[in-house]
Amino acid sequence: MNEVVHGGYYGGLTDVIDFSVNLNPLGTPGELTNAIKTCFKEGVLQKYPDYRYTELTSSIISFYDLHQGDVIPTNGASEGINAVLFAIRPKELLVIEPTYGNHVYLSKALGINLKHFLMSEETSRFILDIHDLIRSVKKLGKKSLILWTNPNNPTGASSSSDDILSLALEVQDKAYLLVDEAYVELSGMTGLLNVDELPNNVVVIRSFTKTFSLPGLRIGFIYLRNKEEALKIKSILPSWNINSLAECSIKRALSYHEKELHTFIRRSVKEIARLRTEFADLLKSVGLKVFNSVTNFLLIKHEGIPTELLHNELLKKCRIFIRPASTFYGLNSYYSRVSVRNTADNSLLVKCIERCFKGL
Ligand SMILES: Cc1ncc(COP(=O)(O)O)c(C=O)c1O
Structure with missing residues:
Protein backbone atom coordinates (compact mmCIF):
# COMPACT_ATOMS: atom_id res chain seq x y z
CA MET A 1 0.00 0.00 0.00
CA THR A 28 -25.98 17.38 4.15
CA PRO A 29 -28.90 19.42 5.52
CA GLY A 30 -31.75 19.86 3.02
CA GLU A 31 -31.46 23.67 3.22
CA LEU A 32 -27.93 23.48 1.88
CA THR A 33 -28.70 20.91 -0.82
CA ASN A 34 -31.54 23.14 -2.01
CA ALA A 35 -29.30 26.20 -1.95
CA ILE A 36 -26.73 24.37 -4.10
CA LYS A 37 -29.45 23.41 -6.61
CA THR A 38 -30.88 26.93 -6.71
CA CYS A 39 -27.46 28.52 -7.17
CA PHE A 40 -26.61 26.07 -9.93
CA LYS A 41 -29.91 26.76 -11.72
CA GLU A 42 -29.29 30.49 -11.45
CA GLY A 43 -26.13 29.91 -13.49
CA VAL A 44 -23.57 30.98 -10.89
CA LEU A 45 -20.97 28.71 -12.45
CA GLN A 46 -21.11 30.89 -15.53
CA LYS A 47 -20.01 33.85 -13.42
CA TYR A 48 -16.93 34.74 -11.45
CA PRO A 49 -17.47 34.84 -7.72
CA ASP A 50 -17.09 38.20 -5.95
CA TYR A 51 -13.29 38.27 -5.55
CA ARG A 52 -13.70 40.11 -2.22
CA TYR A 53 -16.40 37.68 -0.99
CA THR A 54 -18.15 40.53 0.79
CA GLU A 55 -21.61 38.96 1.16
CA LEU A 56 -20.26 35.49 1.86
CA THR A 57 -18.07 36.90 4.62
CA SER A 58 -21.01 38.85 6.10
CA SER A 59 -23.14 35.72 6.15
CA ILE A 60 -20.41 33.82 8.07
CA ILE A 61 -19.96 36.75 10.48
CA SER A 62 -23.63 36.87 11.24
CA PHE A 63 -24.11 33.06 11.45
CA TYR A 64 -21.35 32.74 14.05
CA ASP A 65 -21.75 36.19 15.58
CA LEU A 66 -18.18 37.24 14.85
CA HIS A 67 -18.04 40.97 15.01
CA GLN A 68 -14.62 41.63 16.42
CA GLY A 69 -12.11 40.02 14.08
CA ASP A 70 -11.44 39.16 10.45
CA VAL A 71 -13.17 36.29 8.66
CA ILE A 72 -11.29 35.04 5.60
CA PRO A 73 -13.12 32.44 3.49
CA THR A 74 -10.89 29.62 2.26
CA ASN A 75 -11.03 26.62 -0.02
CA GLY A 76 -11.61 24.23 2.87
CA ALA A 77 -9.60 24.09 6.08
CA SER A 78 -6.63 22.82 4.07
CA GLU A 79 -6.16 26.07 2.24
CA GLY A 80 -6.58 27.91 5.53
CA ILE A 81 -3.73 25.97 7.13
CA ASN A 82 -1.43 26.53 4.16
CA ALA A 83 -2.26 30.22 3.92
CA VAL A 84 -1.43 30.78 7.58
CA LEU A 85 1.86 28.90 7.21
CA PHE A 86 2.72 31.01 4.17
CA ALA A 87 1.76 34.28 5.83
CA ILE A 88 3.48 33.71 9.16
CA ARG A 89 6.43 31.78 7.70
CA PRO A 90 7.57 30.60 11.10
CA LYS A 91 11.12 29.45 11.57
CA GLU A 92 9.82 26.62 13.73
CA LEU A 93 6.50 24.81 13.68
CA LEU A 94 5.62 22.81 16.77
CA VAL A 95 2.86 20.31 16.11
CA ILE A 96 0.83 18.62 18.83
CA GLU A 97 0.86 15.00 17.75
CA PRO A 98 -0.40 12.63 16.59
CA THR A 99 -2.41 14.83 14.25
CA TYR A 100 -3.67 15.60 10.77
CA GLY A 101 -0.68 16.26 8.55
CA ASN A 102 -1.71 18.90 6.05
CA HIS A 103 1.21 21.09 7.07
CA VAL A 104 4.01 18.58 6.46
CA TYR A 105 4.74 19.06 2.75
CA LEU A 106 4.44 22.83 2.75
CA SER A 107 6.66 23.10 5.83
CA LYS A 108 9.33 21.10 4.05
CA ALA A 109 9.02 23.23 0.93
CA LEU A 110 9.29 26.45 2.94
CA GLY A 111 12.24 25.19 4.99
CA ILE A 112 10.29 25.41 8.24
CA ASN A 113 11.85 23.43 11.06
CA LEU A 114 9.17 20.92 12.09
CA LYS A 115 9.04 19.88 15.75
CA HIS A 116 6.68 17.51 17.49
CA PHE A 117 5.03 17.50 20.86
CA LEU A 118 3.65 14.01 21.40
CA MET A 119 0.60 13.50 23.58
CA SER A 120 0.94 10.53 25.88
CA GLU A 121 -1.17 7.45 25.42
CA GLU A 122 -2.87 6.24 28.54
CA THR A 123 -5.24 3.28 28.61
CA SER A 124 -7.97 4.58 26.35
CA ARG A 125 -7.05 8.18 25.75
CA PHE A 126 -4.37 10.57 24.64
CA ILE A 127 -3.37 13.11 27.26
CA LEU A 128 -1.78 16.48 26.77
CA ASP A 129 0.22 17.84 29.66
CA ILE A 130 -0.19 21.60 29.31
CA HIS A 131 2.74 22.40 31.64
CA ASP A 132 5.01 20.17 29.62
CA LEU A 133 3.77 21.83 26.43
CA ILE A 134 4.42 25.31 27.81
CA ARG A 135 7.95 24.22 28.72
CA SER A 136 8.53 22.94 25.14
CA VAL A 137 7.14 26.12 23.63
CA LYS A 138 9.41 28.26 25.77
CA LYS A 139 12.37 26.55 24.13
CA LEU A 140 11.25 27.64 20.67
CA GLY A 141 12.86 30.59 18.93
CA LYS A 142 11.07 33.85 18.13
CA LYS A 143 8.29 33.80 15.54
CA SER A 144 7.31 30.19 15.94
CA LEU A 145 3.98 28.61 15.19
CA ILE A 146 2.17 25.97 17.22
CA LEU A 147 -0.39 23.79 15.49
CA TRP A 148 -3.13 22.51 17.77
CA THR A 149 -5.97 20.50 16.26
CA ASN A 150 -8.95 20.56 18.59
CA PRO A 151 -10.77 18.19 18.70
CA ASN A 152 -7.82 16.26 17.50
CA ASN A 153 -7.70 14.02 14.45
CA PRO A 154 -7.01 11.05 14.66
CA THR A 155 -7.28 10.62 18.44
CA GLY A 156 -10.70 12.24 18.87
CA ALA A 157 -9.42 13.85 22.09
CA SER A 158 -10.32 17.39 23.05
CA SER A 159 -8.48 20.11 24.93
CA SER A 160 -10.09 22.87 26.92
CA SER A 161 -10.23 26.41 25.55
CA ASP A 162 -8.68 27.51 28.84
CA ASP A 163 -5.55 25.43 28.17
CA ILE A 164 -5.24 26.80 24.64
CA LEU A 165 -5.75 30.37 25.77
CA SER A 166 -3.33 30.07 28.66
CA LEU A 167 -0.65 28.80 26.28
CA ALA A 168 -1.42 31.62 23.83
CA LEU A 169 -1.02 34.25 26.54
CA GLU A 170 2.11 32.65 27.92
CA VAL A 171 3.91 32.82 24.57
CA GLN A 172 2.36 35.97 23.16
CA ASP A 173 5.67 37.67 22.46
CA LYS A 174 7.21 34.81 20.46
CA ALA A 175 4.69 32.38 18.98
CA TYR A 176 1.44 32.15 17.06
CA LEU A 177 -1.11 29.47 17.72
CA LEU A 178 -2.95 27.90 14.81
CA VAL A 179 -6.01 26.13 16.17
CA ASP A 180 -7.65 23.81 13.68
CA GLU A 181 -11.30 23.47 14.72
CA ALA A 182 -12.49 21.45 11.71
CA TYR A 183 -14.44 19.09 14.02
CA VAL A 184 -15.49 21.46 16.76
CA GLU A 185 -19.12 21.78 15.66
CA LEU A 186 -19.68 18.03 15.45
CA SER A 187 -18.36 17.59 18.97
CA GLY A 188 -20.69 20.12 20.59
CA MET A 189 -17.76 22.20 21.84
CA THR A 190 -17.91 25.97 21.58
CA GLY A 191 -14.36 26.50 20.34
CA LEU A 192 -12.56 29.82 20.26
CA LEU A 193 -14.55 31.93 17.81
CA ASN A 194 -16.58 33.74 20.42
CA VAL A 195 -13.98 34.13 23.11
CA ASP A 196 -14.20 37.74 24.32
CA GLU A 197 -10.53 38.52 24.54
CA LEU A 198 -9.10 36.22 21.87
CA PRO A 199 -5.34 36.90 21.98
CA ASN A 200 -3.78 38.49 18.92
CA ASN A 201 -1.52 35.50 18.33
CA VAL A 202 -4.37 32.99 17.87
CA VAL A 203 -5.61 32.00 14.42
CA VAL A 204 -8.67 29.74 14.20
CA ILE A 205 -9.43 27.45 11.26
CA ARG A 206 -12.98 26.30 10.55
CA SER A 207 -14.50 24.23 7.77
CA PHE A 208 -17.97 23.45 6.43
CA THR A 209 -16.64 20.16 5.03
CA LYS A 210 -17.28 17.95 8.03
CA THR A 211 -20.24 19.73 9.61
CA PHE A 212 -22.34 19.69 6.45
CA SER A 213 -20.78 16.60 4.88
CA LEU A 214 -19.64 18.47 1.78
CA PRO A 215 -16.01 17.57 1.03
CA GLY A 216 -16.48 18.39 -2.64
CA LEU A 217 -17.73 21.94 -2.14
CA ARG A 218 -14.41 23.08 -0.64
CA ILE A 219 -15.20 25.87 1.76
CA GLY A 220 -14.11 26.95 5.22
CA PHE A 221 -12.69 30.07 6.82
CA ILE A 222 -9.95 31.58 8.94
CA TYR A 223 -10.76 33.78 11.92
CA LEU A 224 -8.30 36.02 13.72
CA ARG A 225 -8.12 39.35 15.53
CA ASN A 226 -4.68 40.33 14.29
CA LYS A 227 -5.31 42.86 11.49
CA GLU A 228 -1.75 42.84 10.23
CA GLU A 229 -1.62 39.05 9.81
CA ALA A 230 -5.12 39.04 8.33
CA LEU A 231 -3.95 41.41 5.62
CA LYS A 232 -0.98 39.19 4.84
CA ILE A 233 -3.16 36.07 4.65
CA LYS A 234 -5.61 37.81 2.32
CA SER A 235 -2.84 38.89 -0.02
CA ILE A 236 -1.42 35.37 -0.16
CA LEU A 237 -4.67 33.68 -1.13
CA PRO A 238 -5.31 33.40 -4.86
CA SER A 239 -8.14 35.45 -6.35
CA TRP A 240 -11.42 33.51 -6.53
CA ASN A 241 -10.16 30.80 -4.17
CA ILE A 242 -13.79 29.85 -3.44
CA ASN A 243 -15.79 28.79 -6.49
CA SER A 244 -19.06 30.58 -7.19
CA LEU A 245 -21.26 27.55 -6.36
CA ALA A 246 -19.71 27.26 -2.89
CA GLU A 247 -19.86 31.03 -2.43
CA CYS A 248 -23.52 31.29 -3.44
CA SER A 249 -24.85 28.22 -1.65
CA ILE A 250 -23.13 28.79 1.71
CA LYS A 251 -24.11 32.47 1.63
CA ARG A 252 -27.73 31.61 0.82
CA ALA A 253 -28.09 28.79 3.35
CA LEU A 254 -26.41 30.67 6.22
CA SER A 255 -28.42 33.83 5.56
CA TYR A 256 -31.87 32.36 4.92
CA HIS A 257 -31.73 29.26 7.13
CA GLU A 258 -29.66 30.28 10.11
CA LYS A 259 -32.08 28.81 12.65
C1 LIG B 1 -8.18 18.19 11.37
C2 LIG B 1 -8.47 18.47 9.93
N1 LIG B 1 -8.25 19.70 9.45
C3 LIG B 1 -8.51 20.00 8.17
C4 LIG B 1 -8.98 19.05 7.29
C5 LIG B 1 -9.24 19.43 5.88
O1 LIG B 1 -10.54 19.90 5.76
P1 LIG B 1 -11.10 20.48 4.39
O2 LIG B 1 -11.63 19.33 3.63
O3 LIG B 1 -12.13 21.45 4.81
O4 LIG B 1 -9.95 21.12 3.69
C6 LIG B 1 -9.21 17.76 7.73
C7 LIG B 1 -9.70 16.72 6.81
O5 LIG B 1 -9.71 15.57 7.07
C8 LIG B 1 -8.96 17.46 9.08
O6 LIG B 1 -9.16 16.24 9.57
Whole structure:
Protein backbone atom coordinates (compact mmCIF):
# COMPACT_ATOMS: atom_id res chain seq x y z
CA MET A 1 0.00 0.00 0.00
CA ASN A 2 1.30 3.48 -0.85
CA GLU A 3 1.62 6.02 1.92
CA VAL A 4 -1.81 7.14 3.04
CA VAL A 5 -2.02 10.83 3.79
CA HIS A 6 -5.77 11.34 3.36
CA GLY A 7 -8.89 9.22 3.56
CA GLY A 8 -11.50 9.24 0.80
CA TYR A 9 -9.28 7.87 -1.96
CA TYR A 10 -10.38 4.49 -3.28
CA GLY A 11 -8.02 4.03 -6.21
CA GLY A 12 -10.85 4.06 -8.74
CA LEU A 13 -13.13 1.71 -6.80
CA THR A 14 -16.78 2.60 -6.54
CA ASP A 15 -19.57 1.53 -4.15
CA VAL A 16 -17.33 1.22 -1.13
CA ILE A 17 -18.57 1.93 2.39
CA ASP A 18 -16.25 4.67 3.38
CA PHE A 19 -15.10 4.87 6.99
CA SER A 20 -11.94 6.71 5.97
CA VAL A 21 -13.36 10.24 5.78
CA ASN A 22 -14.87 11.92 8.80
CA LEU A 23 -18.11 13.41 7.59
CA ASN A 24 -21.32 14.12 9.44
CA PRO A 25 -23.27 10.80 9.42
CA LEU A 26 -26.49 12.82 9.11
CA GLY A 27 -25.34 13.97 5.68
CA THR A 28 -25.98 17.38 4.15
CA PRO A 29 -28.90 19.42 5.52
CA GLY A 30 -31.75 19.86 3.02
CA GLU A 31 -31.46 23.67 3.22
CA LEU A 32 -27.93 23.48 1.88
CA THR A 33 -28.70 20.91 -0.82
CA ASN A 34 -31.54 23.14 -2.01
CA ALA A 35 -29.30 26.20 -1.95
CA ILE A 36 -26.73 24.37 -4.10
CA LYS A 37 -29.45 23.41 -6.61
CA THR A 38 -30.88 26.93 -6.71
CA CYS A 39 -27.46 28.52 -7.17
CA PHE A 40 -26.61 26.07 -9.93
CA LYS A 41 -29.91 26.76 -11.72
CA GLU A 42 -29.29 30.49 -11.45
CA GLY A 43 -26.13 29.91 -13.49
CA VAL A 44 -23.57 30.98 -10.89
CA LEU A 45 -20.97 28.71 -12.45
CA GLN A 46 -21.11 30.89 -15.53
CA LYS A 47 -20.01 33.85 -13.42
CA TYR A 48 -16.93 34.74 -11.45
CA PRO A 49 -17.47 34.84 -7.72
CA ASP A 50 -17.09 38.20 -5.95
CA TYR A 51 -13.29 38.27 -5.55
CA ARG A 52 -13.70 40.11 -2.22
CA TYR A 53 -16.40 37.68 -0.99
CA THR A 54 -18.15 40.53 0.79
CA GLU A 55 -21.61 38.96 1.16
CA LEU A 56 -20.26 35.49 1.86
CA THR A 57 -18.07 36.90 4.62
CA SER A 58 -21.01 38.85 6.10
CA SER A 59 -23.14 35.72 6.15
CA ILE A 60 -20.41 33.82 8.07
CA ILE A 61 -19.96 36.75 10.48
CA SER A 62 -23.63 36.87 11.24
CA PHE A 63 -24.11 33.06 11.45
CA TYR A 64 -21.35 32.74 14.05
CA ASP A 65 -21.75 36.19 15.58
CA LEU A 66 -18.18 37.24 14.85
CA HIS A 67 -18.04 40.97 15.01
CA GLN A 68 -14.62 41.63 16.42
CA GLY A 69 -12.11 40.02 14.08
CA ASP A 70 -11.44 39.16 10.45
CA VAL A 71 -13.17 36.29 8.66
CA ILE A 72 -11.29 35.04 5.60
CA PRO A 73 -13.12 32.44 3.49
CA THR A 74 -10.89 29.62 2.26
CA ASN A 75 -11.03 26.62 -0.02
CA GLY A 76 -11.61 24.23 2.87
CA ALA A 77 -9.60 24.09 6.08
CA SER A 78 -6.63 22.82 4.07
CA GLU A 79 -6.16 26.07 2.24
CA GLY A 80 -6.58 27.91 5.53
CA ILE A 81 -3.73 25.97 7.13
CA ASN A 82 -1.43 26.53 4.16
CA ALA A 83 -2.26 30.22 3.92
CA VAL A 84 -1.43 30.78 7.58
CA LEU A 85 1.86 28.90 7.21
CA PHE A 86 2.72 31.01 4.17
CA ALA A 87 1.76 34.28 5.83
CA ILE A 88 3.48 33.71 9.16
CA ARG A 89 6.43 31.78 7.70
CA PRO A 90 7.57 30.60 11.10
CA LYS A 91 11.12 29.45 11.57
CA GLU A 92 9.82 26.62 13.73
CA LEU A 93 6.50 24.81 13.68
CA LEU A 94 5.62 22.81 16.77
CA VAL A 95 2.86 20.31 16.11
CA ILE A 96 0.83 18.62 18.83
CA GLU A 97 0.86 15.00 17.75
CA PRO A 98 -0.40 12.63 16.59
CA THR A 99 -2.41 14.83 14.25
CA TYR A 100 -3.67 15.60 10.77
CA GLY A 101 -0.68 16.26 8.55
CA ASN A 102 -1.71 18.90 6.05
CA HIS A 103 1.21 21.09 7.07
CA VAL A 104 4.01 18.58 6.46
CA TYR A 105 4.74 19.06 2.75
CA LEU A 106 4.44 22.83 2.75
CA SER A 107 6.66 23.10 5.83
CA LYS A 108 9.33 21.10 4.05
CA ALA A 109 9.02 23.23 0.93
CA LEU A 110 9.29 26.45 2.94
CA GLY A 111 12.24 25.19 4.99
CA ILE A 112 10.29 25.41 8.24
CA ASN A 113 11.85 23.43 11.06
CA LEU A 114 9.17 20.92 12.09
CA LYS A 115 9.04 19.88 15.75
CA HIS A 116 6.68 17.51 17.49
CA PHE A 117 5.03 17.50 20.86
CA LEU A 118 3.65 14.01 21.40
CA MET A 119 0.60 13.50 23.58
CA SER A 120 0.94 10.53 25.88
CA GLU A 121 -1.17 7.45 25.42
CA GLU A 122 -2.87 6.24 28.54
CA THR A 123 -5.24 3.28 28.61
CA SER A 124 -7.97 4.58 26.35
CA ARG A 125 -7.05 8.18 25.75
CA PHE A 126 -4.37 10.57 24.64
CA ILE A 127 -3.37 13.11 27.26
CA LEU A 128 -1.78 16.48 26.77
CA ASP A 129 0.22 17.84 29.66
CA ILE A 130 -0.19 21.60 29.31
CA HIS A 131 2.74 22.40 31.64
CA ASP A 132 5.01 20.17 29.62
CA LEU A 133 3.77 21.83 26.43
CA ILE A 134 4.42 25.31 27.81
CA ARG A 135 7.95 24.22 28.72
CA SER A 136 8.53 22.94 25.14
CA VAL A 137 7.14 26.12 23.63
CA LYS A 138 9.41 28.26 25.77
CA LYS A 139 12.37 26.55 24.13
CA LEU A 140 11.25 27.64 20.67
CA GLY A 141 12.86 30.59 18.93
CA LYS A 142 11.07 33.85 18.13
CA LYS A 143 8.29 33.80 15.54
CA SER A 144 7.31 30.19 15.94
CA LEU A 145 3.98 28.61 15.19
CA ILE A 146 2.17 25.97 17.22
CA LEU A 147 -0.39 23.79 15.49
CA TRP A 148 -3.13 22.51 17.77
CA THR A 149 -5.97 20.50 16.26
CA ASN A 150 -8.95 20.56 18.59
CA PRO A 151 -10.77 18.19 18.70
CA ASN A 152 -7.82 16.26 17.50
CA ASN A 153 -7.70 14.02 14.45
CA PRO A 154 -7.01 11.05 14.66
CA THR A 155 -7.28 10.62 18.44
CA GLY A 156 -10.70 12.24 18.87
CA ALA A 157 -9.42 13.85 22.09
CA SER A 158 -10.32 17.39 23.05
CA SER A 159 -8.48 20.11 24.93
CA SER A 160 -10.09 22.87 26.92
CA SER A 161 -10.23 26.41 25.55
CA ASP A 162 -8.68 27.51 28.84
CA ASP A 163 -5.55 25.43 28.17
CA ILE A 164 -5.24 26.80 24.64
CA LEU A 165 -5.75 30.37 25.77
CA SER A 166 -3.33 30.07 28.66
CA LEU A 167 -0.65 28.80 26.28
CA ALA A 168 -1.42 31.62 23.83
CA LEU A 169 -1.02 34.25 26.54
CA GLU A 170 2.11 32.65 27.92
CA VAL A 171 3.91 32.82 24.57
CA GLN A 172 2.36 35.97 23.16
CA ASP A 173 5.67 37.67 22.46
CA LYS A 174 7.21 34.81 20.46
CA ALA A 175 4.69 32.38 18.98
CA TYR A 176 1.44 32.15 17.06
CA LEU A 177 -1.11 29.47 17.72
CA LEU A 178 -2.95 27.90 14.81
CA VAL A 179 -6.01 26.13 16.17
CA ASP A 180 -7.65 23.81 13.68
CA GLU A 181 -11.30 23.47 14.72
CA ALA A 182 -12.49 21.45 11.71
CA TYR A 183 -14.44 19.09 14.02
CA VAL A 184 -15.49 21.46 16.76
CA GLU A 185 -19.12 21.78 15.66
CA LEU A 186 -19.68 18.03 15.45
CA SER A 187 -18.36 17.59 18.97
CA GLY A 188 -20.69 20.12 20.59
CA MET A 189 -17.76 22.20 21.84
CA THR A 190 -17.91 25.97 21.58
CA GLY A 191 -14.36 26.50 20.34
CA LEU A 192 -12.56 29.82 20.26
CA LEU A 193 -14.55 31.93 17.81
CA ASN A 194 -16.58 33.74 20.42
CA VAL A 195 -13.98 34.13 23.11
CA ASP A 196 -14.20 37.74 24.32
CA GLU A 197 -10.53 38.52 24.54
CA LEU A 198 -9.10 36.22 21.87
CA PRO A 199 -5.34 36.90 21.98
CA ASN A 200 -3.78 38.49 18.92
CA ASN A 201 -1.52 35.50 18.33
CA VAL A 202 -4.37 32.99 17.87
CA VAL A 203 -5.61 32.00 14.42
CA VAL A 204 -8.67 29.74 14.20
CA ILE A 205 -9.43 27.45 11.26
CA ARG A 206 -12.98 26.30 10.55
CA SER A 207 -14.50 24.23 7.77
CA PHE A 208 -17.97 23.45 6.43
CA THR A 209 -16.64 20.16 5.03
CA LYS A 210 -17.28 17.95 8.03
CA THR A 211 -20.24 19.73 9.61
CA PHE A 212 -22.34 19.69 6.45
CA SER A 213 -20.78 16.60 4.88
CA LEU A 214 -19.64 18.47 1.78
CA PRO A 215 -16.01 17.57 1.03
CA GLY A 216 -16.48 18.39 -2.64
CA LEU A 217 -17.73 21.94 -2.14
CA ARG A 218 -14.41 23.08 -0.64
CA ILE A 219 -15.20 25.87 1.76
CA GLY A 220 -14.11 26.95 5.22
CA PHE A 221 -12.69 30.07 6.82
CA ILE A 222 -9.95 31.58 8.94
CA TYR A 223 -10.76 33.78 11.92
CA LEU A 224 -8.30 36.02 13.72
CA ARG A 225 -8.12 39.35 15.53
CA ASN A 226 -4.68 40.33 14.29
CA LYS A 227 -5.31 42.86 11.49
CA GLU A 228 -1.75 42.84 10.23
CA GLU A 229 -1.62 39.05 9.81
CA ALA A 230 -5.12 39.04 8.33
CA LEU A 231 -3.95 41.41 5.62
CA LYS A 232 -0.98 39.19 4.84
CA ILE A 233 -3.16 36.07 4.65
CA LYS A 234 -5.61 37.81 2.32
CA SER A 235 -2.84 38.89 -0.02
CA ILE A 236 -1.42 35.37 -0.16
CA LEU A 237 -4.67 33.68 -1.13
CA PRO A 238 -5.31 33.40 -4.86
CA SER A 239 -8.14 35.45 -6.35
CA TRP A 240 -11.42 33.51 -6.53
CA ASN A 241 -10.16 30.80 -4.17
CA ILE A 242 -13.79 29.85 -3.44
CA ASN A 243 -15.79 28.79 -6.49
CA SER A 244 -19.06 30.58 -7.19
CA LEU A 245 -21.26 27.55 -6.36
CA ALA A 246 -19.71 27.26 -2.89
CA GLU A 247 -19.86 31.03 -2.43
CA CYS A 248 -23.52 31.29 -3.44
CA SER A 249 -24.85 28.22 -1.65
CA ILE A 250 -23.13 28.79 1.71
CA LYS A 251 -24.11 32.47 1.63
CA ARG A 252 -27.73 31.61 0.82
CA ALA A 253 -28.09 28.79 3.35
CA LEU A 254 -26.41 30.67 6.22
CA SER A 255 -28.42 33.83 5.56
CA TYR A 256 -31.87 32.36 4.92
CA HIS A 257 -31.73 29.26 7.13
CA GLU A 258 -29.66 30.28 10.11
CA LYS A 259 -32.08 28.81 12.65
CA GLU A 260 -32.55 25.50 10.80
CA LEU A 261 -28.80 25.02 10.35
CA HIS A 262 -28.07 25.68 14.01
CA THR A 263 -30.78 23.13 14.87
CA PHE A 264 -29.21 20.66 12.42
CA ILE A 265 -25.82 21.08 14.10
CA ARG A 266 -27.31 20.51 17.57
CA ARG A 267 -29.17 17.43 16.31
CA SER A 268 -25.96 16.13 14.69
CA VAL A 269 -24.00 16.45 17.95
CA LYS A 270 -26.62 14.41 19.83
CA GLU A 271 -26.92 11.74 17.18
CA ILE A 272 -23.16 11.42 16.72
CA ALA A 273 -22.70 10.99 20.47
CA ARG A 274 -25.30 8.22 20.48
CA LEU A 275 -23.85 6.45 17.42
CA ARG A 276 -20.29 6.83 18.69
CA THR A 277 -21.06 5.14 22.02
CA GLU A 278 -22.94 2.33 20.29
CA PHE A 279 -20.11 1.85 17.74
CA ALA A 280 -17.35 1.98 20.37
CA ASP A 281 -19.11 -0.70 22.43
CA LEU A 282 -19.40 -2.95 19.38
CA LEU A 283 -15.74 -2.48 18.46
CA LYS A 284 -14.69 -3.26 22.02
CA SER A 285 -16.86 -6.37 22.00
CA VAL A 286 -14.63 -7.92 19.31
CA GLY A 287 -11.46 -7.23 21.29
CA LEU A 288 -10.36 -3.89 19.87
CA LYS A 289 -9.04 -1.05 21.94
CA VAL A 290 -11.06 2.08 21.30
CA PHE A 291 -9.85 5.54 22.30
CA ASN A 292 -12.22 8.04 23.89
CA SER A 293 -13.47 10.48 21.31
CA VAL A 294 -15.63 13.58 21.52
CA THR A 295 -16.36 13.67 17.82
CA ASN A 296 -17.41 11.75 14.71
CA PHE A 297 -14.56 9.23 14.42
CA LEU A 298 -12.76 6.69 16.56
CA LEU A 299 -9.14 5.71 16.78
CA ILE A 300 -8.78 1.98 17.30
CA LYS A 301 -5.84 -0.20 18.24
CA HIS A 302 -5.62 -3.76 16.96
CA GLU A 303 -2.50 -5.32 18.43
CA GLY A 304 -1.30 -8.28 16.40
CA ILE A 305 -3.05 -7.23 13.19
CA PRO A 306 -1.17 -4.75 11.01
CA THR A 307 -3.35 -1.93 9.71
CA GLU A 308 -2.52 -2.80 6.08
CA LEU A 309 -3.89 -6.31 6.62
CA LEU A 310 -7.02 -5.03 8.35
CA HIS A 311 -7.57 -2.46 5.61
CA ASN A 312 -7.03 -4.95 2.79
CA GLU A 313 -9.21 -7.67 4.29
CA LEU A 314 -12.10 -5.29 4.96
CA LEU A 315 -11.86 -3.99 1.44
CA LYS A 316 -11.62 -7.42 -0.17
CA LYS A 317 -14.33 -9.13 1.87
CA CYS A 318 -16.78 -6.32 2.55
CA ARG A 319 -15.84 -3.36 0.33
CA ILE A 320 -15.25 -1.37 3.45
CA PHE A 321 -12.64 1.37 3.49
CA ILE A 322 -10.95 2.42 6.73
CA ARG A 323 -8.10 4.86 7.37
CA PRO A 324 -4.81 3.20 8.32
CA ALA A 325 -3.38 5.46 11.01
CA SER A 326 0.26 4.42 10.80
CA THR A 327 1.15 7.54 8.82
CA PHE A 328 0.24 9.80 11.74
CA TYR A 329 3.35 10.85 13.65
CA GLY A 330 3.69 8.81 16.84
CA LEU A 331 1.38 5.97 15.79
CA ASN A 332 2.41 2.61 14.37
CA SER A 333 0.79 0.04 12.13
CA TYR A 334 -1.50 -1.25 14.88
CA TYR A 335 -3.75 1.78 14.78
CA SER A 336 -6.58 2.67 12.40
CA ARG A 337 -9.21 5.38 12.32
CA VAL A 338 -12.86 4.79 11.52
CA SER A 339 -15.54 7.40 11.08
CA VAL A 340 -18.85 7.07 12.90
CA ARG A 341 -21.51 6.18 10.33
CA ASN A 342 -25.08 4.96 10.78
CA THR A 343 -25.95 1.95 12.94
CA ALA A 344 -26.25 -0.46 10.00
CA ASP A 345 -22.87 0.46 8.50
CA ASN A 346 -21.14 0.48 11.87
CA SER A 347 -22.46 -3.02 12.67
CA LEU A 348 -21.42 -4.25 9.24
CA LEU A 349 -17.85 -3.10 9.85
CA VAL A 350 -17.68 -4.87 13.19
CA LYS A 351 -19.22 -8.06 11.75
CA CYS A 352 -16.71 -7.98 8.94
CA ILE A 353 -13.81 -7.61 11.37
CA GLU A 354 -15.17 -10.56 13.33
CA ARG A 355 -15.46 -12.60 10.16
CA CYS A 356 -11.95 -11.77 8.94
CA PHE A 357 -10.16 -12.05 12.26
CA LYS A 358 -11.99 -14.56 14.40
CA GLY A 359 -10.60 -14.73 17.91
CA LEU A 360 -8.91 -11.33 17.66
C1 LIG B 1 -8.18 18.19 11.37
C2 LIG B 1 -8.47 18.47 9.93
N1 LIG B 1 -8.25 19.70 9.45
C3 LIG B 1 -8.51 20.00 8.17
C4 LIG B 1 -8.98 19.05 7.29
C5 LIG B 1 -9.24 19.43 5.88
O1 LIG B 1 -10.54 19.90 5.76
P1 LIG B 1 -11.10 20.48 4.39
O2 LIG B 1 -11.63 19.33 3.63
O3 LIG B 1 -12.13 21.45 4.81
O4 LIG B 1 -9.95 21.12 3.69
C6 LIG B 1 -9.21 17.76 7.73
C7 LIG B 1 -9.70 16.72 6.81
O5 LIG B 1 -9.71 15.57 7.07
C8 LIG B 1 -8.96 17.46 9.08
O6 LIG B 1 -9.16 16.24 9.57
